[in-house]
Amino acid sequence: MRPRWLVTAGRILTQLSHDRRTVALLLVVPALLVGLFAWLYQSDQVFQRIGPMVMALFPFILMFLVTSVATLRERRSGTLERVLTAPGSKADLICGYALAFSLVAVLQTGVTVGFSVWVCRLELAGSVLQLLGVAVVDAVLGTALGLLVSAFARTEFQAVQFLPVFVFPQIILGGVFMPRQQMPRALELISDFMPLSYAIDGVSQVAAGQGGWVVGRPLLIMAAFAVGCLVAASATLPRRTP
Amino acid sequence: MTETVQPARPPIVSVRGLKVKRGRVQVFDGLDLTVGSGRLTGLLGPSGSGKSTLIRAIVGLQRIQAGQVEVAGLPAGHPDLRHRLAYSSQADGVYLDLTVAQNVAYFTRLAGRPASEVERVIEAVDLSGQAQRLAGRLSGGQLRRVSLAVALIGAPQLIVLDEPTVGLDPVLRVRLWDLFTRLTAQGVSLIVSSHVMDEASRCDDLLLLRQGRLVAATDPVRLLAQTGQPDAERAFLELIRRDQAAAR
Ligand SMILES: Nc1ncnc2c1ncn2[C@@H]1O[C@H](COP(=O)(O)OP(=O)(O)OP(=O)(O)O)[C@@H](O)[C@H]1O
Numbered sequence: 017m018r019p020r021w022l023v024t025a026g027r028i029l030t031q032l033s034h035d036r037r038t039v040a041l042l043l044v045v046p047a048l049l050v051g052l053f054a055w056l057y058q059s060d061q062v063f064q065r066i067g068p069m070v071m072a073l074f075p076f077i078l079m080f081l082v083t084s085v086a087t088l089r090e091r092r093s094g095t096l097e098r099v100l101t102a103p104g105s106k107a108d109l110i111c112g113y114a115l116a117f118s119l120v121a122v123l124q125t126g127v128t129v130g131f132s133v134w135v136c137r138l139e140l141a142g143s144v145l146q147l148l149g150v151a152v153v154d155a156v157l158g159t160a161l162g163l164l165v166s167a168f169a170r171t172e173f174q175a176v177q178f179l180p181v182f183v184f185p186q187i188i189l190g191g192v193f194m195p196r197q198q199m200p201r202a203l204e205l206i207s208d209f210m211p212l213s214y215a216i217d218g219v220s221q222v223a224a225g226q227g228g229w230v231v232g233r234p235l236l237i238m239a240a241f242a243v244g245c246l247v248a249a250s251a252t253l254p255r256r257t258p
Numbered sequence: 259m260t261e262t263v264q265p266a267r268p269p270i271v272s273v274r275g276l277k278v279k280r281g282r283v284q285v286f287d288g289l290d291l292t293v294g295s296g297r298l299t300g301l302l303g304p305s306g307s308g309k310s311t312l313i314r315a316i317v318g319l320q321r322i323q324a325g326q327v328e329v330a331g332l333p334a335g336h337p338d339l340r341h342r343l344a345y346s347s348q349a350d351g352v353y354l355d356l357t358v359a360q361n362v363a364y365f366t367r368l369a370g371r372p373a374s375e376v377e378r379v380i381e382a383v384d385l386s387g388q389a390q391r392l393a394g395r396l397s398g399g400q401l402r403r404v405s406l407a408v409a410l411i412g413a414p415q416l417i418v419l420d421e422p423t424v425g426l427d428p429v430l431r432v433r434l435w436d437l438f439t440r441l442t443a444q445g446v447s448l449i450v451s452s453h454v455m456d457e458a459s460r461c462d463d464l465l466l467l468r469q470g471r472l473v474a475a476t477d478p479v480r481l482l483a484q485t486g487q488p489d490a491e492r493a494f495l496e497l498i499r500r501d502q503a504a505a506r
């Protein structure tokens with residue numbers, strides 16, 4: 017018998033495969049946005065600094081959104097109830113989602129990195145493979161957070177509002193607009209508790225050709241956040257509802 | 259007027275002192291009933307009387323305030339029951355962006371059943387011609403049958419169906435009730451909620467709910483005898499009229 021989380025991941029990918037437009041948007045849009053940045057900053061070195069950071073944002077934001085919408089739809093259509101009364105644990109469902117969307121993230125990041133390096137002339141001192149690795153953890157993090165917070169959304173409108181609530185502050189304080197060390201102390205401390213900060217940090221370090229603990233540390237912290245969110249998501253997903 | 263049915267075997271479902279509040283509505287305030295094992299039990303009652311809520315309590319999805327709901331001797335929602343109980347909700351619970359066959363295949367794999375099940379249950383609900391179509395492009399009645407097909411996967415001991423025949427034509431409805439009867443002949447217990455009163459005559463036992471109370475637990479023959487009415491529809495109207503009169 018195939019493990020149930022694999023079965024669920026397969027089901028989610030099959031659903032996506034019927035929605036070609038969403039797949040196209042997921043794969044192409046991040047690359048085009050990076051291209052926009054490259055165009056905007058074509059004359060100076062800003063793009064070489066910001067480019068990698070922007071790459072850290074997309075897997076996180078998009079996976080957060082897609083996951084929130086997908087799980088909310090699952091709840092509203094009655095399929096979630098059906099899955100919860102079928103054999104299997106809540107962890108199977110959660111892990112299925114995490115796996116399916118991290119596979120999408122691998123493809124997405126591949127396209128984005130390829131476009132950035134070969135078309136936008138982003139200079140990468142580090143390896144493309146390492147960058148892919150960080151981006152995948154980044155995407156799992158987005159999926160995990162999306163799964164967790166969507167448990168608290170009753171309607172589609174609420175789910176979409178969670179983006180400005182849970183994601184925008186992380187973008188603002190994540191180090192793209194201002195290096196985190198230069199921020200007011202209080203904000204720097206807050207950003208220490210925001211997982212996206214470590215994604216931005218990790219991607220920048222890889223792009224700068226760093227390795228070892230300098231990359232390993234943010235990666236580990238991201239992974240810990242992701243696992244924490246997934247565990248919390250499967251604990252807070254109620255079987256019984258009012 | 260509440261009468262209890264005396265089942266020969268221990269009941270498949272027993273509900274004692276069930277209290278449920280949904281939002282501001284006190285749906286049940288101490289409900290007691292049993293459902294006979296190996297029987298086709300019809301759950302009837304006006305819209306809003308609590309049929310779906312009772313069903314959700316039985317399958318372990320409803321948060322309850324107090325009381326006990328037992329299924330096959332286990333508390334409702336027990337993990338062991340997930341292999342023994344099948345449920346199809348009033349909402350279809352079908353992935354609209356998957357084909358009929360993909361929907362059924364997903365739940366077949368979750369249940370760890372062989373792939374041959376997919377064809378069998380699709381055939382049972384007469385959807386073989388639509389198997390490769392996207393569920394989102396089906397008619398309401400076809401969608402209802404996909405939902406039913408999923409509930410037939412495996413060999414559940416208890417099948418709970420919330421209004422499975424809504425939106426179906428009379429021919430299909432008769433075919434499905436034949437299927438339900440065959441299932442009970444194989445020893446499966448079924449609970450089927452319905453709005454259509456003439457479907458009541460196809461059941462072994464009947465439970466009539468009104469405003470969260472059990473108004474009658476009876477069977478089709480006794481129902482007509484008790485009320486002196488010629489058909490189930492009029493008999494139920496009579497029971498509800500008597501219940502209203504008693505409440506006053
Ligand atoms: N999600 C909910 N939140 C709050 N109240 C609810 C909810 N669902 C149902 N109710 C209320 O609970 C009561 C019982 O509803 P239930 O769905 O069990 O009725 P029903 O007999 O299945 O009706 P129908 O035949 O229309 O499906 C109704 O008064 C209804 O308004």
Ligand SMILES: [Mg+2]
Nearest residue numbers: 309310311348
């Ligand atoms: Mg109902």
